[in-house]
Amino acid sequence: MTDHPDPRSFVGAAPAATTSPATTRHDGWTPARQAAFLHELSATHNVAAAARVVGMSRQSAYQLRTRMQGKPFAKAWEAAFLTRFDVLAETALDRALNGVEVPHFYNGELVGTSRKYDERLTLALLATRRSFVPQRPYDSEPAAAFKADELGALIERVADGPEEWRESCDDEYDARYGWETEEGAGPPSAMPSCEDAE
Template sequence: MEDILPPEKAPRVRHDGWTVARQTAFCEALAKSGSVTDACEVVGKSTTSAYKARERVRGFRNRWDDAVDASRPSIESEVRRRAVEGWDEPIFQGGKQVGVRRRYSDTLLKALYQRGVETPPEMNVKNVPIDELEASLLRKLGALKRRLEREATEEKAAAGAAAAEAADRMRAAGLCP
C-alpha cells in the first residue's frame, strides 16, 4: 500500500520562523500562562510576529484559540485568588524593602460577581428567614446594651471612687473641711 501513495512532501521552511515546533511550543506555553507575551518569550518571538502568524498560518489560529480556552481555568483561579486571598506587595523605603502589605482586588471580585462565577464557600451567605434574623439581631443588640450599661456603671463607680479618694487627700492636706 505504501508504494501506491506518493511520498510525503517535506514541510517547507517558513521564512518568518514560525515552524510547527515553534507553534506547538507557543500554544503549550499559552495554555499554561494564558499570556501571549509570556508564550512569545518562551519561543523567542515578538507578540507582533505571533499575531501576524496567527492570521497567516493555516490552523495556527485554531490551536491558539484552543490554548486560550485551556488557560481559562487557571486564569479564573488566579483572578479568584487575587480577589479573595490577595497577594503580598513589598513596601520599599529608602531603596530597601521594609515590609509587605496584603493587597486585594475589589475590581476583580466585582468582575467575578458580575460574570456570575461561583463565589468561594467562605464568601457564601446563608439564607435565613427574616424572623430568625430579626430575633438574632435583637439578642445581639440586647447583649450589647447590657454590656454598655455595665461598663457605664463601672465607669461611674470608678469615677466616684476616684473623686472620694481625691477628697480624702485634700482633707488630709487640710485643703477642705
C-alpha cells in the first residue's frame, strides 16, 4: 500500500513554472494532480483507486487519457502499467515452466504433493509473446526521447513540461537534460540522443 497524499493538496497545486493560462485545465487535472495519479497508478495498477487518491473519478481519468492520446500523459500512463507487468510476466512464465505445487491430504493430514502444469497458460504465453515487447516510436518522433520503462522521467515531463510534445525528439532531449538550445550545442558525447534511441 502506498502513502496517499491528501487530494485537497492538488487543488491549484501546479508548479509555479506551469501556472500559465495554457496549463490551467478546466477539468481539474492540474499537472501536479496528473503526476500524483501516475505515481499511484504505477503502484496499484488500479485506475479507480489512483483517481480516488487525487480526488478525481475513474471516468474523468479515462476521459483525460482519451483527450491526451499521443501526448506525454498517455505515454506515462502506459509506462505506469509496464512498471510491474514484468513481475506478472515472470510469475506466469515460472508457473508455465515449473508448474504449481499441489498438496494432497488424507484424513486431514498432508500425505504428499505433486506438480500441476497448466498447458493453457503455456499456450497463452506463447501466443502473446510479442505483446511483451512494447513498440518504440520512430526515432524522429518526440516520444522517442523516453523509453517505455522510464516512468519517473515521464511523470516529471507531465508535471513540468508542456501538455503537448515538443517539435522533435532532439527538442525533448534538450529540455529533459537541460542542454543548450543554441546552434551547434547539444548532448555531450556520453549522453543519449535521438540517434541512440532504440
